[in-house]
Amino acid sequence: MARTHLIILINSLVCVTQALPVHIADQQFINSVSERMGIDGRNIGISTNDVSVPAHMRLKYWSLAMKHKRLSREKRSRFNLPTFAKVIRENEAFLSDVLYAGTMRHQLRFDMVGKIDRDSRVTIAELKLYKERPNFTMHKHLQNGTSQSHSHHARVSIHHVIKSPDNSSDTANIIVDSRLVELNDSGWKTFDVTSAVERWSQDPGEEFLLELWIEGDRATSHAIKVAKNVEFVTEQTNVEQKPRLVVYTEHYEQRFDPTDCGEGTASETCCRRPKYISFRNMEWTNRWIIEPRGYEAYECVGPCHIRHSSQATDLINCGVSKSSPLPMMYLIQKGDITQVEVSEIPNMVVEECECLA
Incomplete structure (x- = not known):
């Protein structure tokens, strides 16, 4: 059940735009991200451009962002x-x-x-x-x-x-x-x-x-x-x-990761493909999210062969089997007060894909 929940969360970020009209896809994206950030997704009266970020909060974000980049680089090298x-x-x-x-x-x-x-x-x-x-x-x-x-x-x-x-x-x-x-x-x-x-x-x-x-x-x-x-x-x-x-x-x-799709060719198996998400292209994320301006989320694509068993045929899809968090600096509203928050938001980056029932 936990794995299914993870797939739904990730796919709402990176795959929904392919299947739904833009305004519906944006709203599902907003709902998914705001739920993980612990905010309700409403518009606020100020913009991220109007906020003066305290130095200690900026340092906290930079520290998390550098750790994230280092771990990502070490994993793929x-x-x-x-x-x-x-x-x-x-x-x-x-x-x-x-x-x-x-x-x-x-x-x-x-x-x-x-x-x-x-x-x-x-x-x-x-x-x-x-x-x-x-x-x-x-x-x-x-x-x-x-x-x-x-x-x-x-x-x-x-x-x-x-x-x-x-x-x-x-x-x-x-x-x-x-x-x-x-x-x-x-x-x-x-x-x-x-x-x-x-x-x-x-x-x-x-x-x-x-x-x-x-x-x-x-x-x-x-x-x-x-x-x-x-x-x-x-x-x-x-x-x-x-x-x-x-x-x-x-x-x-x-190092070439065998779970990543090959460049310039159609995938013949379930694999991970680059997918960039810009937080500046949507009004809501532009107003709430200070950093990063966007990120490489990746997505799972490719066919999965149908599994036949003695009792039934299992429908399987190429989905997320492993994900990682994304460091983010964003605004939260507590009553009439708007504050800057820095944390690692879970399940934001696709790390591995596989065929799942």
Whole structure:
């Protein structure tokens, strides 16, 4: 019974448009999705375009969306691992442009669009910054007359700056690495930014932004003075000392899923075929659903042979045998209050098809 219910839900999304007039198909789609989202499908007085999404809700959605993409990619790929040295590749270092340089804040931009192979996985990403030797006079002033309790370190943190996908001015900062740096030290310092590059690689259409924060390691005036004198090379004509991003990637090969339909030919067996659903083409979903704008739902197509038994003939159809959820950010109405909700809506993506009675 549970399997039958699943088939009805999925097919109402991806197959109903083939059998019904558009307005009826749209209404069944609305009813099915709104039931899973826990809303009643009525129109609301505001539009998703009028809503300011809180940063923590946007981060929650991005996190779920990236997990969904990663799981989907891993399911339909296989990694070729004959030797470690052969697979892991160091890409050419990316040099930064400086968008902002202050005393204790620096924003760095790296142009990586189209420069990392899509058929690869990020394994390690390192930000390398060159720390300059401090001004001798100021350094001596900070050291003279201080007790052992005074610090000679600063806290250096790297943040990933994420822009809103709707091209608004909203951004979110996620800390990716942090360490103490000694005032009188100099030379290259390396920070682990793997998680940030992985996050960016899930949707690599935007520039990659990092922020460098330099702060006192404690809440004292002396610690703040120390932090203000910790300097990294950000704007420098000497290319050899410019901030650089080194990305190591692992190549993988796409795997053909035997349950997927072949491209460009009519299916002779029950199989899964791409089917894109746009949430912007229907008024209701356009008003309620903020993200995603649409998604690849897939559908089950192809013939199934009739099974004959001693008692009866079983009618079987090509249907959904396995599905997965879809991360969504949408509006919900509680009384007179409209709120933003983020959750994984079940049974939205067809994963596998088979002939079912």
